Amino acid sequence: MSISRNKLLSFGGAAGAIGIAAAVARVACPGGCPTCTQCATHVVSAAGSTLAVGAALGGSYLAKKRSSDRSDDT
Amino acid sequence: MIVVHPSDASTPPAPRAEALRRNRFTRFGFFFLGLAIFYAPFALLGRLVGWIFPASMPGTWVPDVHTNCMRMPVGWLAQPWMWGWMGNNPLYFTPIILLPIAAVAAGPLFCGWLCPAGSFPEFLGRIVPDRFKWDFKGMVEITSVRYGFLVGFLIVPFVAASVCCSFCNFTWMQNTVSALFGNVAPWLYISTTGVLTIVIWIFLLGMFTKGGRGWCLFLCPAGSLMSLASGVTSRFKWLPRVRHDATSCASCSNCEDVCPVRAIDVSKPHESPGAAPMPQVKVNQLLCNVCLDCVRGCPRGCLRYGRAQ
Structure with missing residues (x-):
């Protein structure tokens, strides 16, 4: 069984996105987010999480689309 | 069992x-x-455990969904000073031990049947016509992204902090229920993380995603862990899972259409000479949440929940 490049990229991108989201949360919240939910910098943390998740989904979409285009060409 | 002639x-x-x-x-x-x-x-559940183990509920502490949180116990594994706190409350082991064990035994029934945070956007999404919804199937590698996020959630506590607790649909489901019963304080935090979390959970990955279970698919580590436990052990034929019997299948794709977690792939029968006219229906056990919509919706009864025959 072979694992396609798309799947590996999607997997790595998603894992990395959570890493980035956590890093942003760490920088945004001096106490080392999470749990308090009161700090105004949570918006930075939330934006970081949202962008990272969006980037992971978008990256998986693009990788899949490119490989599908390539297989159509051949 | 109904046996249908291939021409039918x-x-x-x-x-x-x-x-x-x-x-x-x-x-x-x-x-x-x-x-x-x-x-x-x-x-x-929290009250029952508190009644059996009084030491786990100190003072006036009232249990809520966070008492069954999965992310906090995983995070605490990276924080040795929290081990005592974690060890004092057996409820914290529910999502990381008991639910995966239950998923091995019977599939992730919690996700399909008992999780309010997952089913809330699914049921809300029924009022939105399908033409206004994303269908992530075919667009992204759902399984890979899902388990990539899970690995991220499990690893980050050991190398950084964690993803914000407010970036969790359980939190906002609890806040919503609390508000309905008079405790609106948690909703005061909505100006920050909550706005984005609710927009993603209820709308983008909920009502406007086909099936309404986008958050469950991508961003719920508890659900992913249960599905992983269920999927990996699904090859044991004596364990009950959603199984497909191709004998009478007409490959109508109804199961594929009704599946809220986009776990079913239907390919049409081979039409080449000599090839058996058997459709290929694959249930992705790493995504299936055992809601049984496909089983009930199959017009020929080709899908069932049980042991493999």
Whole structure:
């Protein structure tokens, strides 16, 4: 069984996105987010999480689309 | 079992709409049972455990869904000073040990039947026509992204902090239930993380995603862990899972269409000379949440929940 490049990229991108989201949360919240939910910098943390998740989904979409285009060409 | 001649199988039968509707209605009832079991002000599971183990509920502490949180215990594994706190409360082991064990035994029934945070956007999404929804199937590698996020959630506590607790649908389901019962304080935090979390959970990955379970698919580590436990062990034929019997399948794709977690792939029968006219229906056990909509909706009864034959 072979694992396609798309799947590996999607997997790595998603894992990395959570890493980035956590890093942003760490920088945004001096106490080392999470749990308090009161700090105004949570918006930075939330934006970081949202962008990272969006980037992971978008990256998986693009990788899949490119490989599908390539297989159509051949 | 109905055996259909291959020539009959070319005519797609009508879906069993009534059985499907009844299954969804039953699941809607379980939605409220899940609220009563896990969410404050009821939190029956927490109260039961507190009654059996009084030391786990110090002072006036009222259990809520966070008492069954998965991310906190995983985070605490990276924080040795929290081990004592974690060890004092058996409820913290529910999502990381008991639910995966239950998923091995019977599939992730919690996700399909008892999780209010997952079913809330799914049921809300029924009022939105499908043409306004994303269908992530075919767009992204759902399984890879899902388990990539899970690995991220499990690793980050050991190398950084964690993803914000407010970036969690359980939190906002609890806040919503609390607000309905008079405690609106958690909603005051909505100006920050909550706005984005609710927009993603309820709208982008909920009502406007086909199936309504986008958050469950991508961003719920508890659900992913249960599905992983269920999927990996699904090859043991004696364990009950959603199974497909190709004998009478007409490959009408009804199961594929009704699946809220986009776990079913249907390919049409081979039409080359000599090839058996058997459709290929694959249930992705790493995504399936055992809601049984496909089983009830299959017009020929080709899908069932049970052991492999």
